[in-house]
Amino acid sequence: MGVAVEVSGLTKSFGSQNIWSDVTLTLPPGEISVLLGPSGTGKSVFLKSLVGLLKPEKGSIVISDTDIVRTSEHQLYEIRKLFGVLFQDGALFGSMTLYDNIAFPLREHTKKSESEIRSIVLEKMDMVGLQGAEGKLPGEISGGMRKRAGLARALVLDPEIILFDEPDSGLDPVRVAYLNQLIVDLNAQIDATFLIVTHDIGTARTVPDNLGLLFRRNLVMFGPREQLLTSQEPVVRQFLNGRREGPIGMSEEKDVAQVEAEMAALEARGGDSHNGVGPKGASGGDAVPPQLTPSEGLPERKAERRRQERVARMLHEFDPETQAAIRQSLPEDLLAKAESGAFEPTRAGGRHWAAEPDAHGTEGQTAGSTATAVLPRRGGEE
């Protein structure tokens, strides 16, 4: 099972420019999470902070009991072995062939013999569909292949956490669909914790278990996919529907009067569901499409049942629309348990929201984050 990543109160600035502040979220172990956000809201900065490439000024990122914001350089290099990161362009070493690129972490970190390395590398290349491209240089292959090769390299050390920086950028929709399926399949096979940073709404609607949105230097919302997909929060709705009407402007924020006028005009046209289809997989309305499932022949995602239990436990906290969407996704037994109140209510702070200022000081501090991160299994047996 993957490792939970607990981020709390994280703040990052470059000089006097604040990137985001007080970001609090927990990536539940083994689940797939997607972080959305308009361009320039520091999503990549967030990813780099998670692996310790950038040092936030405030807050903590706890991964298997180590706070990587404050740990030593040596410890950081150890923790990083838990990570696999897929950079935007694959970040392959330009002077090495694909084979050498993918073998690189094994050669540096393990004492495996060259034949063992060969079998691992070929297995991972097979996994991402790159058979026969071992001898090619990164400059000779297409962007999609570079990304898949980068993914293979991120996978060779059997990471517990895999981070994807815009896996869809520069790919055509068909390749994105294949890559998304690959991500879900991988999750089913290795049960690691996944975080995907993207702009692609299609990906955000169908791939993840959890969704988050960064905007205006804040984490607007982070929670189960149903929560964001059914949310009435103007920013979330605007982003998921890919429309101009709403608080997100071309360069910066808009003024309130303009937003109100735009929203009124949108309502007059019949609202989101009559607004047609937006770019990047954005579709009208707030439907919750079915989640991608692993390809046939692969095991079920172990995270699925864990997530269902976790969500059932906090069912009562959501808006009615979200609750309805979640109810549809739950299996009979969990649903019955949730309805009958057999689940203990989740403690405050367990909800994947951005920290609310008022809740924060009162009860949010009571180590509630563990309630969502590592859900005790006992609820299922009784």
Add this chain to the structure above:
Amino acid sequence: MTATDKPKAPGLLDGKLSPTRPLRASGNLFAFALDVLRALPKRPFQLREFLQQAWFVASVTIIPTALVAIPFGAVIALQLGSLTRQLGAQSFSGAASVLAVVREASPIVTALLIAGAGGSAICADLGSRKIRDEIDAMEVLGISPIQRLVVPRVLAAMLVSTLLNGLVSVVGVAGGYFFNVVLQGGTPGAYLASFSALAQIEDFWASEFKALVFGLIAGIVASYKGLNAGGGPKGVGDAVNQSVVITFLLLFAVNLVITAIYFQLVPPKGQ
């Protein structure tokens, strides 16, 4: 959103003209140099990378160095030839020429080429890796770029620098001999005989030591600037430019200091 989250308006200077900025920059460079020194003894030593880099730095510097060394030696020979004739000390022109070439000209020429050809190539290489996220990827894979990339490059620059210094000395002295004897009508015997009149073996060691230090500085500055390149291809270009300029400034300053100390430690012959 609370009041503290409001974006701060960028200040007029925004730290760009702060008096501490150059201090911070030089502090960062120095800290980087210490990191490199600390990573020097760490295992496993990257022998392959070291050999590759040594070969690479040598291949981009040998020809230009030789081509610069010949006219450099010639200019010194010409200047000294006419000066010694004016002073009536023609028999010492060989001695003075050797002294000038070995003590000063050779490490300076080496420094210019190590910084200009070797350093800029190292900086451009690391800078382009940086902007392609390769350096980040390497760190994320749990491998220190300082140990894996910078240490072999700095050592390679130091090695090649000392070797080049020897090359420049030989080529410079040979060039000086040619110009003095063939073009200015000096006598070969006097030129060669006066070699050891003023020069001593310490001059050569000091010169090699200078070259070693220059190689170290050039390697560290080039790596530092390369690893801190940002802002796309233009950032790499800027980094290369800055690395060459900074290295030149540092090398000439360090050269002055080493020369001053040298004359305190090793008294010139005949005193």
